[in-house]
Amino acid sequence: MLKAPPTAAARLYRVLEAADPGSGLALLKGFRAYLVSSYRSGGCAELWDSLKITGSDKSGVIKARVQHARDDRSLPDPVNRFNEDFGKALTNAGAGPIQFREIDGTDPGEKAVIQEYQVDGLEALQDAQRQLRFDPQGEYQTEETRTSAAWREEATDYLDSVDDWQGDPSNPLETAHEKSELYSALTDLALQQDLRWLAINKDLSMIENCGLENENPSAWMELMLELQRRIRYSGPAHETQIATPGFVPRLIQSSNASVRLTGLLSSLDIDPFSTGPLPK
């Protein structure tokens, strides 16, 4: 079984002890007091729960699980880890491992509220998208079907419907993301280059004109880069290039300066996904 890498606290303790034996004791005691205080004062429900918590209402489940942990008198993972890392040193220091009774204080707080997207009209478009992807038997549409005139007509109608969809005018960011995903579904499915380009161009036009770059630059940039990401090959490094001819020139010719900038950076082979000193 692989051993978990040392925690940041354990690493600092080791460095202190290596330089001057006994100098890590203050850290040990201070960090122990910090953990006890943190857990004793409750924290949020997820702090006690190591399982995945998703958007639907699971507060009852979480409460039960937290209660179970408390009934069971089991310690939360970080406290367990701390006890494992420093058990011997804690005993030698006369402090001992953290016991459940030390942290059994205030009840944990509520869990995070996750607002899942639900926009009027989205479901119908997603159904239309499914029909383009799957046949009535639930099988993937064949290449032959996806190059037929009938499929093409259906796909064009689908793109027009996405164009017309207003989404939630009070939430332009959410609407823009949903629209972008709807367009991109066709970018993935279309085998004919002109149809694929039509979907890409509509997506790009929406990003160019949504005005989000002033309101929320990070969100806008994510939309823009997501489009770029989608139309790149995900093969070996030498194949990683813009797959659709004319995409970068189209960006550079944009009337939107922010779009032009992404095109100019692409033309210099600057990849914002892998460039930069901060971990991505």
Next chain:
Amino acid sequence: MPNSLTARHLLARYGRYIVWLWTGWLVIIHCASAQAQQGTRTAGPAAAGKLTKPVLPERVQAILDDVQEVPPELHADPLLLLVESGEKLDRSTKIRFVREAAEEAQQASAPVRMSSAVLLDGRDSAEGLDSVDYDRDLDRVSLLARSVIDMAALAPAEAWKLAASMVLPEMPPVGCSNALAYNPAAYYTALQVVSQRWKPTPGGLKSARVDLLAPAVSQIETHTQVTSALKLLSDPGLSVQEREALTSMFLDALARLTGDPRGRRRKC
């Protein structure tokens, strides 16, 4: 009048040659002048640029022009990307770009990155989308931290000053209903990079590095800073005395850290 006679004699004898020579001379001067003027027209801006700013490749110049039209975040990011990408630019240009990016970073609308404190299902929720958007590192702290790190490779003394001027924004506690917690890790990364490049100078302050790092380990408002501070303190480049002094400040701050329920991590 022998002189006049001599001159008239010479003029009569060699006059045509003198006229040719004079005309030729005028033609040469005229052509040289025209050539010089034409040269100024074509190479003029480039020559003038050499005195002030080097001439940039066309696309880099286009980027420099376009960033003037966009919001501060989208202004700073391409300049930093140009420096970070290894694009062939001279050092002074890179320094100019990083300075400009650092100035723009101060105007970024999001003060600090927020990261998901609970597991989220991608982009299917407002919180998931926010978290993904923050990953672009276009907040004030992340852009400034990138500027400091980029500057450290170009002008360490200037990077030190820039790092010393970085201040974390106020991070009031977020409640448990919020799925995102503050994530100022980039601030700590930048300080660590600058600290690692520090060399004591004769006559310089011995406590310079402690002074630089002290705010990062002593002004802790959110639990998410704890792991970053621990990593900073573990840096092998610190002297024993520096580490002990900074660890002591950190433990004082840790004892004072209360509230901020959402910031508490399940790992530290």
